[in-house]
Amino acid sequence: MSKNLILVLNCGSSSLKGAVLDNDNGEVLLSCLGEKLTTPDAYITFKKDGQKHRVELADRHDHTGAVGALLDELKKYGLDADVKAVGHRVVHGGEKYSASVLINDEVIAQLEACIPLAPLHNPANLTGIRAAQAIFAGLPNVAVFDTAFHQTMPEHAYTYAVPRALYKKYAFRRYGFHGTSFRFVAPEAARIIGKDVKDCRLVIAHLGNGASITAVKNGESQDTSMGFTPLEGLVMGTRSGDIDPAVFGFLAENANMTITQITDMLNKKSGLLGLSGLSNDCRTIEEESGKGHPGAKLALDVFIYRLAKYIGSMAVAAGGLDVLVFTGGIGENSDIIRERVLGYLGFLGLKADHEANLKARFGNAGVITTADSAAVAVVIPTNEELMIAHDTARLSGL
Numbered sequence: 001m002s003k004n005l006i007l008v009l010n011c012g013s014s015s016l017k018g019a020v021l022d023n024d025n026g027e028v029l030l031s032c033l034g035e036k037l038t039t040p041d042a043y044i045t046f047k048k049d050g051q052k053h054r055v056e057l058a059d060r061h062d063h064t065g066a067v068g069a070l071l072d073e074l075k076k077y078g079l080d081a082d083v084k085a086v087g088h089r090v091v092h093g094g095e096k097y098s099a100s101v102l103i104n105d106e107v108i109a110q111l112e113a114c115i116p117l118a119p120l121h122n123p124a125n126l127t128g129i130r131a132a133q134a135i136f137a138g139l140p141n142v143a144v145f146d147t148a149f150h151q152t153m154p155e156h157a158y159t160y161a162v163p164r165a166l167y168k169k170y171a172f173r174r175y176g177f178h179g180t181s182f183r184f185v186a187p188e189a190a191r192i193i194g195k196d197v198k199d200c201r202l203v204i205a206h207l208g209n210g211a212s213i214t215a216v217k218n219g220e221s222q223d224t225s226m227g228f229t230p231l232e233g234l235v236m237g238t239r240s241g242d243i244d245p246a247v248f249g250f251l252a253e254n255a256n257m258t259i260t261q262i263t264d265m266l267n268k269k270s271g272l273l274g275l276s277g278l279s280n281d282c283r284t285i286e287e288e289s290g291k292g293h294p295g296a297k298l299a300l301d302v303f304i305y306r307l308a309k310y311i312g313s314m315a316v317a318a319g320g321l322d323v324l325v326f327t328g329g330i331g332e333n334s335d336i337i338r339e340r341v342l343g344y345l346g347f348l349g350l351k352a353d354h355e356a357n358l359k360a361r362f363g364n365a366g367v368i369t370t371a372d373s374a375a376v377a378v379v380i381p382t383n384e385e386l387m388i389a390h391d392t393a394r395l396s397g398l
């Protein structure tokens with residue numbers, strides 16, 4: 001019997017992440033990562049059944065070439081005819097999209113209109129859509145937005161205290177990102193405490209290379225730490241998170257830096273990397289901090305304190321706290337960060353269960369607070385690809 005396979009694509013300017021999922025059981029049958037796309041060194045790595053192999057893209061080194069190589073790979077296993085639709089991770093849907101959408105010409109025009117809001121990401125996402133339309137001709141394509149879940153934020157949460165004209169003229173407001181992950185994790189968290197998501201006050205920390213935290217009440221996003229761009233909020237791998245915007249004037253005058261240089265520094269050279277001077281990778285930071293490296297130690301201290309502070313503020317947005325969720329690469333694996341964050345949160349009634357916290361790693365979900373805690377903290381591995389596949393199948397009528 002033919003399967004309902006969904007191809008999920010996540011395109012960057014020179015990269016392409018792909019996964020082919022069986023929508024009926026969530027199994028990933030094939031995944032790939034195309035890198036250095038648009039350069040002569042472009043290649044794509046395929047992973048199937050735990051085995052990896054690399055294909056040089058040579059004369060087909062753009063995104064369309066990479067999707068073509070993916071189709072060839074699917075043909076090798078006789079899976080190509082079972083792919084029924086393509087789901088695209090799209091970073092920015094502006095105020096127009098509060099849910100995923102079947103892609104047509106009008107949607108493409110809207111995504112183009114959103115380019116000023118996400119000048120790096122949306123053009124790459126559009127490239128991925130065009131590549132899929134060319135190679136998987138005739139299949140439905142669906143856009144799943146990082147911003148969509150946060151469109152329920154109330155006006156007082158998404159509005160910056162700047163002249164109102166900036167919002168009216170440029171749609172300058174807070175949007176938030178990682179929405180697909182929050183949307184996946186929220187009902188899972190509710191299930192763990194035996195409630196419906198509509199009856200829970202949740203604070204969800206998605207901690208990966210990029211990191212953000214969201215308050216969920218009545219199943220809807222109430223506030224989130226990322227803003228107009230993903231730069232706002234928590235300390236991240238290479239991003240500063242919150243900072244006094246006066247840094248722009250100060251560095252322009254005193255360090256002779258341009259706006260572009262400062263923006264680049266805040267996005268790519270700050271966070272764990274900037275503070276430690278070593279790495280953006282949390283594992284390295286934890287290791288070196290353990291050996292006494294002062295920069296790594298400070299990076300971890302600032303990361304943990306900022307996160308705990310934000311959990312407190314998101315509990316305000318959620319109207320209280322029933323469940324605190326840790327997800328993303330750091331949230332799912334770093335027992336050290338989780339336990340230290342919980343150490344700040346005794347006043348919210350959270351007490352870490354040391355043994356349970358150690359166990360909830362490497363893909364294991366679980367409660368990590370003691371039974372007498374007033375609220376529950378849990379670890380839940382996120383699965384954005386599955387969420388995208390489900391949306392894609394539903395909107396494609398599968």
Ligand code: ADP
Binds near residue numbers: 210237334
């Ligand atoms: P992305 O945002 O790129 O999807 P991930 O969600 O995969 O990133 O998270 C990557 C982060 O997770 C890195 O900082 C990595 O060091 C961290 N991480 C992965 N495993 C561990 C671990 N065992 N302990 C601490 N941090 C970890």
